[in-house]
Amino acid sequence: MPEPRKTPSETPVLEVHDLHVTFRTEGGLVPAVDGIDFAVAPGQTLAIVGESGSGKSVSSAAVMGLLPSNADVKGEVLLDGRELTKLTAEELRKVRGNEVALVFQDALSALNPYYSVGWQVAEAYRLHHDVSKKEANARAVRMLDLVGIPSAAQRARAYPHEFSGGMRQRVVIAMALVNDPKVLIADEPTTALDVTVQAQIIQLLEDVQTEFGTALVLISHDLGVVAEVADDVLVMYAGRAAEQGSVKDIFYRAAHPYSLGLLGAMPRVDVPPKHRLTTIPGSPPSPGSIETGCPFQPRCAYTERVGERCITERPLLTPRPGEGNHEAACHLGRRPEIAQEVARTGIQENAAPEGAPLQQSAAQESAPLEHSAAKAEGPLQPSAEESAL
């Protein structure tokens, strides 16, 4: 088992070790999450990134004990050192919504259309606190006000359908925060929202985090949102960690061909368009369809050059050179000559805006490495030619 990641500044409030989630289905066992580790400290944000079927939402549901009964969860989930997977349903109910809270993507289905939003926020508080309805209502109004609902006292009496999408998501966030949780898990919290409203909600999450020191686990497929709010990033692929590290490790020094592929595939609003977007051929595998070797291997441009190992041997998370906790699960890391070659050609593809100065510095910095036996450094980038359309 790989070493658990430690956030340098503080002890983590939530730690997940070697988490496995397997669904028993009519078609057999489906491993949705296959051994991931992560940790998040108070006031810090961990982003879990991945495409559909990567297991990112299942991981968060497993932490909350929210999976259906045909799911087998193995591994450790530690909240302040307390093992959550061993708790009884009754004990777990006291934790859920109280110490760990969840914000879903679709605020409309997370709210009950028959009750006023104030009632629903107050209910969440009363479930975990022995207070009068009046006190709970007052608390609910304070929370609604805090998340930026104008004239909260009046709006608390309104029903979910009377709110816009952005305001509804604010209500859900108020509900999640009403018990002052230590950990907030937000599963695609802004995906259903327009971009100007998304900006408001991201701002709100950041403000709340600063004010309460909440640890935030953000599940997202949007690399833009991740770059903006995350301190640490876990890139998931087919139920496993492809790469993890600080937000700068992932965005500036990505080492896994999948992370690089994602970054290259994402069109950017802030720079003039590339002639072609880098693509990753094929589509994400369905869970459990790849049993041996690297799950990304069928789509990877480097398999041929690394050889058999990609097909026969599962790559484990291996620390990358440099400070911090940057790790990647790729056999390429052990073949420095390929990785360096790719780093030189690749960085031009994935260049930051107006690329020229960056390319220069990359070339300069990668030169000395050729002599060292160090593991691969610098971004690898599948080139456009290699990505079949």
Next chain:
Amino acid sequence: MSTVEQSTKDAIGQDAEELLRLDGVKKYFGLRGVPFRKAGAVKAVDGVDLVVRRGETVGLVGESGSGKSTLARLATRLLDPTEGRVSISGQDVTTVRGRRLRPVRRKIQMVFQDPQASLNPRQSVGTILTTPFRAQGIRPSRAELIELLHQVGLSEEHLERYPHEFSGGQRQRIGIARALAVRPGLLICDEPVSALDVSVQAQVLNLLADLRDELGLSYVLVAHDLAVVRQVADRLAVMYLGTIVEEGPAAEVYAAPAHPYTRALLSAVPVPDPGAARERIVLTGDVPTPIDPPSGCPFRTRCYKVQDVCATVRPVLEPVAGGEHRAACYFPETASPEISRAPMSERTP
């Protein structure tokens, strides 16, 4: 400005053939249970002029409720405009209906957002691709269908399969192949990649670009994702509450947005670069209801530059800094927004 944006812009002259022209198009939807009166209608599209020329890609962006999808449906004659005129290849088709629309549909086709919902699950791909031919009274050969599949990166073996056997990206390719069947000059794509994963989205965007180069297609690309649109559009039109508030060459609008709404919209798009610090304009409030839009400028209730004059008469599109770049604003911005980046030392190992 990149060479890509520059070259496409130069290639399309003002005199290139007009494939689509919308003149003062409006679409009001009556409210349920209320007799149709203009006072009680949803003004989904409220006076739009738009021209699409051969070879160009027009990006139509806006938030939900801005009327961009309604406009796409008006352009393809799937909806009848309440007012205004729709011309396709120079022919006024506003009142053309039924059977007589068929020749028009050979010139303009639509690609829908959700390939799951827009492909009949009980029809094989072969049948799906045959349908547009048959609507035109043509019986396609098997070779023609295979050619269509090849054009979108699929192969002959896919012809007998059914939609559920494909991934989301492949289904969208089938949707594109179906739209290409009758060799249209213009494709209206309504959120063609928003239901797809990032890696697959890039494949479909590249496919659209390839088809444009090979077949000389024009596109109207309706999307909420401004980054997606920047990748492919030559020209950009920004919609807000049923009107176009800014329009112009994509490179110019992205580099120096003139309308405060465009500026706020662009500044709100997160950038996949943790070291980039941009001036973010966070708008307050939500988009007003299109049943009762604000007087004067539709954006004035959320605008950071609002003055008394904004509430009087709705501003019209006027040139900014000369040229084709136009904005409907009394106080357009002139300078480019500032972007600062992380130092280079942080970017390399």
